[in-house]
Amino acid sequence: MQQKLRHNVQQLIDMEHIVIIGNGIAGITAARHIRKLSDKKITIVSNETDFFFSRTALMYVYMGHMKFEHIQPYENWFWKKNRIDLVKGYVTNVDHTNKNLIFTEGEKIGYDKLIIATGSKPNKFGWPGQDLKGVQGLYSKQDLDLLEKNAPNNKVCKRAVIVGGGLIGIEMAEMLRSRNIPVTFLVRETSFWNGVLPDGESQMLNEHILEHHIDLRLETNLKEILSDENGHAKAVITDTGDTIECNVVGLTPGVSPNIDFLKESGIELGRGVKVNRYLETNIKDIYAIGDCAEQHESIGNRRPIEAVWYTGRMMGEALAQTICGNRMQYNPGHWFNSAKFLDIEYQTYGWVFSSQGKKKYEAHFHWRHPEEKICVTIAYQKDDRKFLGINTFGIRLRHEIFDRWLTEERSIDYVMEHLKDANFDPEFFADYENDIISKYNSDFATDITPRKKSWKRILNL
Amino acid sequence: MSTSSNNMALTGEPPKALNVQQKLATLLGMSGLGILVLALFNIDFPNKGLWLTISLVAISFGVIWFSWASYAHKHKGIKNDGVWFKSISSHGLWGWLSGIALTGFYIVLYFYPQYLGLVKDGDNQGVIALFDPLSKLLSGNPASQWFVYGTLYTVAILAFGIKFIWKYRHNTYEKIRTISVMFFQTAFAFLIPEIMARLNGDLPYYDFKNIWPLNYYNFEKYRITAFIDAGDIGLAMLIFGILSIFVITPILTYKFGKRWYCSWVCGCGGLAETAGDSFRHLSDKRLFAWNVERWVIHSVVVFVTLMTTAVVYSYLGNDSSKYWLTKSTFLIGVASILTAVFAWVMIYKREQLQKDAQYGAIGYFVIIAALLGFHFFSGDGNIFLFKAETLRKTYAFLIGAVFSGVIGVGLYPIFGNRVWCRFGCPMAAILGFQQKLFSKFRITTNGGQCISCGNCSTYCEQGIDVRAYAQKGENIVRSSCVGCGICSAVCPRGVLKLENGPLEGRINPTEVLLGNDVDLMDLVNKK
Numbered sequence: 001m002q003q004k005l006r007h008n009v010q011q012l013i014d015m016e017h018i019v020i021i022g023n024g025i026a027g028i029t030a031a032r033h034i035r036k037l038s039d040k041k042i043t044i045v046s047n048e049t050d051f052f053f054s055r056t057a058l059m060y061v062y063m064g065h066m067k068f069e070h071i072q073p074y075e076n077w078f079w080k081k082n083r084i085d086l087v088k089g090y091v092t093n094v095d096h097t098n099k100n101l102i103f104t105e106g107e108k109i110g111y112d113k114l115i116i117a118t119g120s121k122p123n124k125f126g127w128p129g130q131d132l133k134g135v136q137g138l139y140s141k142q143d144l145d146l147l148e149k150n151a152p153n154n155k156v157c158k159r160a161v162i163v164g165g166g167l168i169g170i171e172m173a174e175m176l177r178s179r180n181i182p183v184t185f186l187v188r189e190t191s192f193w194n195g196v197l198p199d200g201e202s203q204m205l206n207e208h209i210l211e212h213h214i215d216l217r218l219e220t221n222l223k224e225i226l227s228d229e230n231g232h233a234k235a236v237i238t239d240t241g242d243t244i245e246c247n248v249v250g251l252t253p254g255v256s257p258n259i260d261f262l263k264e265s266g267i268e269l270g271r272g273v274k275v276n277r278y279l280e281t282n283i284k285d286i287y288a289i290g291d292c293a294e295q296h297e298s299i300g301n302r303r304p305i306e307a308v309w310y311t312g313r314m315m316g317e318a319l320a321q322t323i324c325g326n327r328m329q330y331n332p333g334h335w336f337n338s339a340k341f342l343d344i345e346y347q348t349y350g351w352v353f354s355s356q357g358k359k360k361y362e363a364h365f366h367w368r369h370p371e372e373k374i375c376v377t378i379a380y381q382k383d384d385r386k387f388l389g390i391n392t393f394g395i396r397l398r399h400e401i402f403d404r405w406l407t408e409e410r411s412i413d414y415v416m417e418h419l420k421d422a423n424f425d426p427e428f429f430a431d432y433e434n435d436i437i438s439k440y441n442s443d444f445a446t447d448i449t450p451r452k453k454s455w456k457r458i459l460n461l
Numbered sequence: 462m463s464t465s466s467n468n469m470a471l472t473g474e475p476p477k478a479l480n481v482q483q484k485l486a487t488l489l490g491m492s493g494l495g496i497l498v499l500a501l502f503n504i505d506f507p508n509k510g511l512w513l514t515i516s517l518v519a520i521s522f523g524v525i526w527f528s529w530a531s532y533a534h535k536h537k538g539i540k541n542d543g544v545w546f547k548s549i550s551s552h553g554l555w556g557w558l559s560g561i562a563l564t565g566f567y568i569v570l571y572f573y574p575q576y577l578g579l580v581k582d583g584d585n586q587g588v589i590a591l592f593d594p595l596s597k598l599l600s601g602n603p604a605s606q607w608f609v610y611g612t613l614y615t616v617a618i619l620a621f622g623i624k625f626i627w628k629y630r631h632n633t634y635e636k637i638r639t640i641s642v643m644f645f646q647t648a649f650a651f652l653i654p655e656i657m658a659r660l661n662g663d664l665p666y667y668d669f670k671n672i673w674p675l676n677y678y679n680f681e682k683y684r685i686t687a688f689i690d691a692g693d694i695g696l697a698m699l700i701f702g703i704l705s706i707f708v709i710t711p712i713l714t715y716k717f718g719k720r721w722y723c724s725w726v727c728g729c730g731g732l733a734e735t736a737g738d739s740f741r742h743l744s745d746k747r748l749f750a751w752n753v754e755r756w757v758i759h760s761v762v763v764f765v766t767l768m769t770t771a772v773v774y775s776y777l778g779n780d781s782s783k784y785w786l787t788k789s790t791f792l793i794g795v796a797s798i799l800t801a802v803f804a805w806v807m808i809y810k811r812e813q814l815q816k817d818a819q820y821g822a823i824g825y826f827v828i829i830a831a832l833l834g835f836h837f838f839s840g841d842g843n844i845f846l847f848k849a850e851t852l853r854k855t856y857a858f859l860i861g862a863v864f865s866g867v868i869g870v871g872l873y874p875i876f877g878n879r880v881w882c883r884f885g886c887p888m889a890a891i892l893g894f895q896q897k898l899f900s901k902f903r904i905t906t907n908g909g910q911c912i913s914c915g916n917c918s919t920y921c922e923q924g925i926d927v928r929a930y931a932q933k934g935e936n937i938v939r940s941s942c943v944g945c946g947i948c949s950a951v952c953p954r955g956v957l958k959l960e961n962g963p964l965e966g967r968i969n970p971t972e973v974l975l976g977n978d979v980d981l982m983d984l985v986n987k988k
Binding site for chain 2: 064154155313
């Protein structure tokens with residue numbers, strides 16, 4: 001009898017309906033892992049596209065490196081085969097008392113557990129003219145389609161102005177330059193992305209941006225966007241008093257959680273959907289992951305909202321465990337990230353702060369190649385020389401090695417000595433460890449000789 | 462997504478528009494090609510040597526100038542802007558026209574060489590005659606259609622090789638690899654055989670880098686006879702041919718993966734990597750294509766093994782007192798080698814093959830059954846109901862000509878540049894088998910850095926869905942990978958690295974990626 005009861009309960013749990021709003025990396029990862037762990041009914045709702053795509057790759061579609069279908073990581077049959085139902089529609093509200101999602105036309109979908117993974121939306125700071133035609137951000141598939149319409153070539157778009165010096169801003173500049181569209185790039189800071197990057201790196205990127213014939217204007221803010229007679233942007237006015245004629249204005253001053261539809265829902269909101277370490281909201285059976293989730297308290301040096309691909313993925317993995325009965329905290333490992341600035345690849349492991357954000361205990365070692373756009377910055381603790389993190393431009397490094405060194409709390413001297421183990425550049429590439437280490441030795445009056453690359457150490461054999 | 466243009470210019474907008482230099486370079490190259498076309502229509506050029514030189518120089522410099530105009534003024538880095546907008550590289554009109562033209566050329570080359578000007582028992586005409594002076598200079602003999610083809614093939618690898626080096630000038634691996642294929646084509650495929658023919662006319666034509674089963678004809682009777690008749694040198698060549706496949710190949714593949722051959726040495730690979738580079742993204746990435754690939758390529762291996770065995774079997778004798786290798790010892794030998802390989806795989810490498818092991822077993826038993834069949838049901842020169850010669854001719858036609866030539870190269874602009882290597886080449890299949898089971902080579906995935914963008918999969922000429930592994934943090938160990946290194950080059954986040962390392966830790970099925978909670982990783986990987 002008891003066994004039968006248990007069996008029935010198990011069946012009910014198996015049949016639970018998990019609804020995920022948002023088909024980005026966070027929602028999709030959660031769905032995939034829930035499917036791996038269980039037979040629950042899974043539905044993913046999105047208003048953006050029919051299928052999951054890699055948001056970070058949108059730029060390559062405009063540049064002609066790939067077609068849209070190529071940035072979809074799974075073939076279209078994948079979802080049906082894995083019994084993941086895809087619904088296209090816009091959720092206007094969540095009725096948590098009846099456990100229903102309400103759609104634009106009033107239709108409803110019931111859920112047993114709800115995962116909010118709605119991502120971000122581009123920031124707009126109330127600039128005059130920010131809603132004119134030709135003014136846009138670059139976040140969604142719709143934004144991509146719009147850019148194709150606004151800036152198909154350099155006849156229709158004679159100049160574009162990009163406002164906001166972050167990762168999306170420079171991507172958008174690269175995209176437009178691929179079609180020979182002149183680009184003016186307004187950056188609020190004194191140097192590109194120097195709120196995040198140390199000065200040497202930021203300076204190198206300034207040079208690289210100019211090299212690509214992008215009209216970079218530092219310490220310049222947007223004041224107003226002017227309209228032509230058809231309501232289309234025709235110029236911007238900056239706070240330095242310049243008027244720049246243009247046909248497209250790219251607004252890329254960061255993103256914020258896409259959660260306006262939840263305002264009336266009773267779910268606790270801050271800038272994002274407030275969640276605890278289990279990614280649970282204040283309402284039972286409702287969770288939030290990815291860009292739209294906001295931690296009550298920061299985890300380590302991380303920000304409460306992290307609009308990063310990897311964070312979305314890791315949250316999806318962790319939440320899938322909780323949903324499938326193994327309640328688990330979101331407990332991210334060592335920070336890492338990567339990006340590509342025009343031709344320069346960037347990777348980071350651990351924490352390296354900019355001159356503004358630098359911690360009291362933190363000091364830096366910096367090396368830059370005399371001719372090439374290659375540089376490295378390593379952060380360490382002043383008192384005990386503990387290794388804190390590394391930024392690298394133009395050199396690829398092994399994630400696994402740095403993850404291990406961070407866990408083992410190695411010293412910067414140890415990192416230097418074993419730097420060859422961490423190199424991940426393709427075979428036959430010039431290596432720079434010897435140059436880096438000789439600069440290190442001369443900076444710190446040390447006498448470190450780099451050790452030869454060892455597979456035994458790399459693979460922990 | 463719409464990429465429609467709002468103006469009527471035929472050359473399109475940037476990034477697909479041609480600049481003035483590129484247009485002039487195209488004109489130069491096309492005029493060189495034009496001379497060949499005129500010769501094809503039997504325009505009799507007075508000074509053939511001169512006109513041939515003009516033609517080949519114009520073609521080469523046209524390509525090189527075009528590349529210079531494409532890349533010289535740009536920063537070093539990935540040059541894929543507009544690839545999917547250009548008609549030639551996105552199944553547009555130019556793509557189809559060039560595909561049809563190339564295919565037509567191959568059909569004429571293989572089946573109607575008389576239209577190129579080949580005359581039996583007489584002086585060459587047409588375009589082949591134009592190549593006579595060069596051929597006489599090298600080997601002393603008049604040109605054949607194969608000499609014309611070989612010359613153009615070499616010119617293509619050299620000129621487009623320079624283009625490729627320019628395009629990837631930031632990437633040392635690509636540069637060295639390309640210099641290698643340019644060298645092997647020019648020296649081993651083009652010059653050495655011709656010079657050898659001049660030095661010793663009795664030696665069979667031998668491109669030393671062509672290994673059985675790619676040169677499926679290597680052990681045919683006329684070649685064996687010629688090798689043996691040519692004395693010590695001939696015998697050495699024959700032994701080299703046998704060692705190549707049974708000793709040299711496995712060792713090199715163990716150390717470096719099959720790339721040492723497929724993208725560093727092989728002529729088919731050489732053309733694919735240079736002239737075919739602009740079409741690499743057209744390979745089919747669907748799971749369906751992978752399934753087709755495995756069936757087709759392994760069937761070709763079975764076919765070539767049986768065909769070669771049958772051919773050798775057919776000319777061996779029965780009397781061991783005349784020659785130690787008789788029909789029956791040969792069959793027993795072949796069966797033993799296959800059994801040894803099969804047993805080794807089944808005992809030691811079973812888990813790595815998983816479901817494929819069944820298919821391998823099927824293939825093995827088909828061959829063994831056929832070998833037994835040879836023995837019991839073969840009459841004079843007959844294998845079952847076929848003559849060995851029929852089997853050989855069928856293979857030569859279907860695989861040697863239609864698959865590797867007409868489809869393999871002719872359809873570059875339609876199916877991508879490695880159709881032959883991926884679906885048809887038995888050599889690639891055997892090397893791939895070695896690479897999968899017994900090699901230090903892998904493409905390492907860099908922890909959790911993948912953003913699933915799809916550049917790697919898109920630009921994989923072998924149609925491998927590289928991203929499917931990278932986004933899970935898994936290393937890529939695939940038999941079809943030729944190690945061209947482009948996935949690693951186009952990756953914007955530094956996720957992929959081709960490398961040779963210890964066998965331990967080569968395959969790493971990781972479900973949860975680095976960067977996450979360590980306990981969660983352990984937990985999920987346990988399942």
